[in-house]
Amino acid sequence: MARVLNFNPGPAALPLSALERAQNELIDFQGTGMSVMEHSHRGKDFEAVHNAAIASMRELLGISDDYHVLFLQGGASQQFAVVPMNLLPQGRSADYILTGAWGKKAYDEAKNVGTVRVAATVEENKTYVRVPAQSELKLDPEAAYVHLTSNETIHGVQFHNYPDTGKVPLVADMSSDFMWRKFDVSRFGLIYAGAQKNIGPSGITVVIVRKDLVDGARKDIPKIFRYGTHAENNSLYNTPPTFGIYLIRNVMDWIKQSGGLGQIEAWNREKAALVYACLDELSGFYRAPVKAPARSVMNIVFRLPTEELEAKFIADAKKAGMVGLKGHRSVGGIRVSSYNAMTVDGIRQLVSFMKDFAKTNG
Amino acid sequence: MARVLNFNPGPAALPLSALERAQNELIDFQGTGMSVMEHSHRGKDFEAVHNAAIASMRELLGISDDYHVLFLQGGASQQFAVVPMNLLPQGRSADYILTGAWGKKAYDEAKNVGTVRVAATVEENKTYVRVPAQSELKLDPEAAYVHLTSNETIHGVQFHNYPDTGKVPLVADMSSDFMWRKFDVSRFGLIYAGAQKNIGPSGITVVIVRKDLVDGARKDIPKIFRYGTHAENNSLYNTPPTFGIYLIRNVMDWIKQSGGLGQIEAWNREKAALVYACLDELSGFYRAPVKAPARSVMNIVFRLPTEELEAKFIADAKKAGMVGLKGHRSVGGIRVSSYNAMTVDGIRQLVSFMKDFAKTNG
Numbered sequence: 088m089a090r091v092l093n094f095n096p097g098p099a100a101l102p103l104s105a106l107e108r109a110q111n112e113l114i115d116f117q118g119t120g121m122s123v124m125e126h127s128h129r130g131k132d133f134e135a136v137h138n139a140a141i142a143s144m145r146e147l148l149g150i151s152d153d154y155h156v157l158f159l160q161g162g163a164s165q166q167f168a169v170v171p172m173n174l175l176p177q178g179r180s181a182d183y184i185l186t187g188a189w190g191k192k193a194y195d196e197a198k199n200v201g202t203v204r205v206a207a208t209v210e211e212n213k214t215y216v217r218v219p220a221q222s223e224l225k226l227d228p229e230a231a232y233v234h235l236t237s238n239e240t241i242h243g244v245q246f247h248n249y250p251d252t253g254k255v256p257l258v259a260d261m262s263s264d265f266m267w268r269k270f271d272v273s274r275f276g277l278i279y280a281g282a283q284k285n286i287g288p289s290g291i292t293v294v295i296v297r298k299d300l301v302d303g304a305r306k307d308i309p310k311i312f313r314y315g316t317h318a319e320n321n322s323l324y325n326t327p328p329t330f331g332i333y334l335i336r337n338v339m340d341w342i343k344q345s346g347g348l349g350q351i352e353a354w355n356r357e358k359a360a361l362v363y364a365c366l367d368e369l370s371g372f373y374r375a376p377v378k379a380p381a382r383s384v385m386n387i388v389f390r391l392p393t394e395e396l397e398a399k400f401i402a403d404a405k406k407a408g409m410v411g412l413k414g415h416r417s418v419g420g421i422r423v424s425s426y427n428a429m430t431v432d433g434i435r436q437l438v439s440f441m442k443d444f445a446k447t448n449g
Numbered sequence: 450m451a452r453v454l455n456f457n458p459g460p461a462a463l464p465l466s467a468l469e470r471a472q473n474e475l476i477d478f479q480g481t482g483m484s485v486m487e488h489s490h491r492g493k494d495f496e497a498v499h500n501a502a503i504a505s506m507r508e509l510l511g512i513s514d515d516y517h518v519l520f521l522q523g524g525a526s527q528q529f530a531v532v533p534m535n536l537l538p539q540g541r542s543a544d545y546i547l548t549g550a551w552g553k554k555a556y557d558e559a560k561n562v563g564t565v566r567v568a569a570t571v572e573e574n575k576t577y578v579r580v581p582a583q584s585e586l587k588l589d590p591e592a593a594y595v596h597l598t599s600n601e602t603i604h605g606v607q608f609h610n611y612p613d614t615g616k617v618p619l620v621a622d623m624s625s626d627f628m629w630r631k632f633d634v635s636r637f638g639l640i641y642a643g644a645q646k647n648i649g650p651s652g653i654t655v656v657i658v659r660k661d662l663v664d665g666a667r668k669d670i671p672k673i674f675r676y677g678t679h680a681e682n683n684s685l686y687n688t689p690p691t692f693g694i695y696l697i698r699n700v701m702d703w704i705k706q707s708g709g710l711g712q713i714e715a716w717n718r719e720k721a722a723l724v725y726a727c728l729d730e731l732s733g734f735y736r737a738p739v740k741a742p743a744r745s746v747m748n749i750v751f752r753l754p755t756e757e758l759e760a761k762f763i764a765d766a767k768k769a770g771m772v773g774l775k776g777h778r779s780v781g782g783i784r785v786s787s788y789n790a791m792t793v794d795g796i797r798q799l800v801s802f803m804k805d806f807a808k809t810n811g
Contacts, residue, residue, distance in 0.1 A: 089482060090476070090477065090482050090483065091481070091482035091483055093483050093487055095488070095489050097688065098486060098487060098488060098489060098490060098688065098691055099487065100483065100487050101484065101486070101487055103476070106476055106484055107476065109475060110472055110475040113468060113471060113475065114452065114468055114469065114472060115452065119453070120451060120453035120455075120770070120772075121452060121453055121455050121462065121772075122463065122468055124460060124463070124651070125457065125461065125462050125463055126460060127457050127458070127460060128460060129778075130457075160522040160524065160652065161522045161523050161527075161673065162522065162688055163687075164686070164687035165522070165523075165673050165687075167671075168672075168673050168674065172671075196671055196672055196673065199669075199670065199672060281688065283688055288486040288690070288691065288692050289486070289490065289688045289689065289690055289691050289692075290522065290652045290653075290689070290690025290691075290692070290693060307561075308561065309529075309530035309534075309558055309561045309562060310530075310557075310558055310561060311523070311526050311527050324526070325524045325525075325526035325527075326459065326460065326524055326643065326645055326651045327651065327652070328650070328651055328652025328690060328693070329650065329651050329652075330650050330651075330652070330692065330693070331652060331692070334486075408482070410482075410483075411489065416491075
């Protein structure tokens with residue numbers, strides 16, 4: 088059948104050209120007589136792909152030489168443990184800012200590693216609809232780092248300005264917030280992101296980390312979990328997920344061919360604006376819980392008057408070729424994940440459907 | 450170009466039919482209008498693939514309900530740390546049997562976690578050419594577990610009979626030894642294996658672990674590293690590498706269509722016999738260092754009279770369409786990795802080449 092409009096929250100839609108490129112050479116990569124996933128991770132053919140993926144990411148985001156760019160395994164969920172294993176020495180504490188379920192999970196896991204504090208939480212009535220103001224943060228000036236989740240995929244809450252943490256390194260889970268636009272990497276000590284939202288398939292976690300933090304990180308942990316191990320080996324200490332890295336390379340090339348992150352950002356902002364405008368226009372029918380200043384450009388969540396109507400919305404959308412719109416099982420409702428691979432035209436079709444649905448069922 | 454004969458040690462050749470199946474439906478998986486890697490890991494389409502991969506593995510290996518079958522990330526190298534994190538309580542010790550570089554690496558990493566002992570090492574003159582006899586093992590009857598590397602990919606040393614460890618659970622790194630034949634899983638407490646040799650692409654580690662060991666495992670470690678976390682969630686605690694699991698499913702189906710592990714084993718034994726017969730016949734030219742009883746069916750290592758001849762062997766083989774024959778950088782020489790996807794005919798071509806090469810250069 089024709090490709091559907093895929094609003095999955097991750098694993099998510101990938102750019103068709105990146106997939107077609109993979110399909111065309113899946114059996115014979117660049118005339119080598121084997122698939123890229125059959126190549127040795129230490130051979131020159133794969134190494135060129137690996138280094139191109141890293142170089143493109145550095146170029147597109149403007150990442151300075153003060154940072155390592157690592158491709159790791161285990162997902163953001165593994166980083167919830169690995170960040171404090173590396174950066175939280177015994178006798179010190181780290182601060183966590185909670186704006187949704189993922190930040191809470193990161194905090195809970197860090198407790199299994201060391202001493203952590205909640206520097207701020209905006210949880211109210213068991214949900215999250217905003218980010219804290221700078222004045223609400225109870226930051227420990229001696230903290231080893233401050234952790235936040237820059238975009239909460241489940242709650243649709245996004246930081247559009249990052250807090251000032253003074254000299255304390257800012258660590259961000261950017262899984263659903265990564266590479267949909269250029270941003271100032273130098274504001275962060277460490278950024279991690281699962282690839283399966285904006286840049287690739289599941290199975291790879293990008294870690295961008297300041298070199299001095301790696302140098303000063305704990306060494307009394309298993310070697311495989313030390314950032315230094317992977318930094319020293321250009322993420323080839325052990326066998327990486329080669330096919331996933333290859334697909335990231337393809338997506339990086341697609342971003343460049345599309346005009347770079349400036350163009351990608353413009354599309355993403357246009358898409359989000361279209362959906363939020365529809366929600367505001369039809370606010371008697373659709374209810375967007377997140378406060379305007381924290382509305383996510385990536386994950387747009389809303390409710391309908393009843394759960395029955397939400398179920399009908401999802402079913403009717405599916406008939407119209409639009410899938411992946413169901414909100415996370417923990418919160419319900421509707422979620423529009425609008426990552427890089429979703430086109431402006433796709434969002435226009437969704438908005439048209441939303442208007443028709445409200446008219447028919449409102 | 451035509452597909453080459455790929456002797457890579459891993460990532461390695463995959464069955465062509467498994468790759469072609471992936472290629473055919475890479476843009477549109479089973480009429481769903483999206484790639485399998487764009488599907489949600491919690492949707493019914495991927496879940497069917499996930500469960501089929503596990504069910505086929507259980508069926509082919511005859512794994513009893515006493516064991517969990519888990520698909521994890523991080524490679525065997527991560528298991529070097531995760532095994533003792535789970536199974537080695539403070540105040541106890543674990544035994545390691547060293548028959549090559551990978552066992553040594555597992556031992557060195559375990560030292561970063563807890564107290565470990567060398568129960569036997571067969572290292573001589575900085576290399577490994579055999580496995581220890583039962584009488585050579587200095588086993589601690591109170592050990593938390595005994596660890597061995599059932600096939601050493603670099604040194605080409607393989608256990609063909611497993612040691613008796615009494616009541617102490619046997620833990621095996623089977624990365625290059627997994628699913629080329631059926632074996633008695635019930636001899637083991639825990640088995641782990643990177644997929645990228647016999648059953649799939651890199652990025653997935655299979656862990657088969659006895660349920661009572663998981664129940665009794667340490668809980669004072671980060672949740673993401675507890676086997677129990679992944680067992681309770683059918684390996685869907687966090688987003689798994691979905692495309693790799695899909696390919697494992699394809700390879701499982703290929704094994705079944707080929708006649709099951711009995712047929713796969715027959716082919717693998719025939720392939721190894723052909724190469725070793727050639728090495729023995731031409732022992733004046735080729736030198737196979739590993740003692741006959743420990744010769745690996747999977748990774749066949751040998752030397753030529755000079756390093757110059759080895760370089761020529763590799764170059765001439767490449768011209769003849771045979772790649773991946775260079776021995777590991779740490780030991781040099783030639784290595785023939787003969788995993789499931791390598792055909793008997795491919796090995797016949799290699800042996801023919803070896804005979805010609807010896808005649809011309811001997």
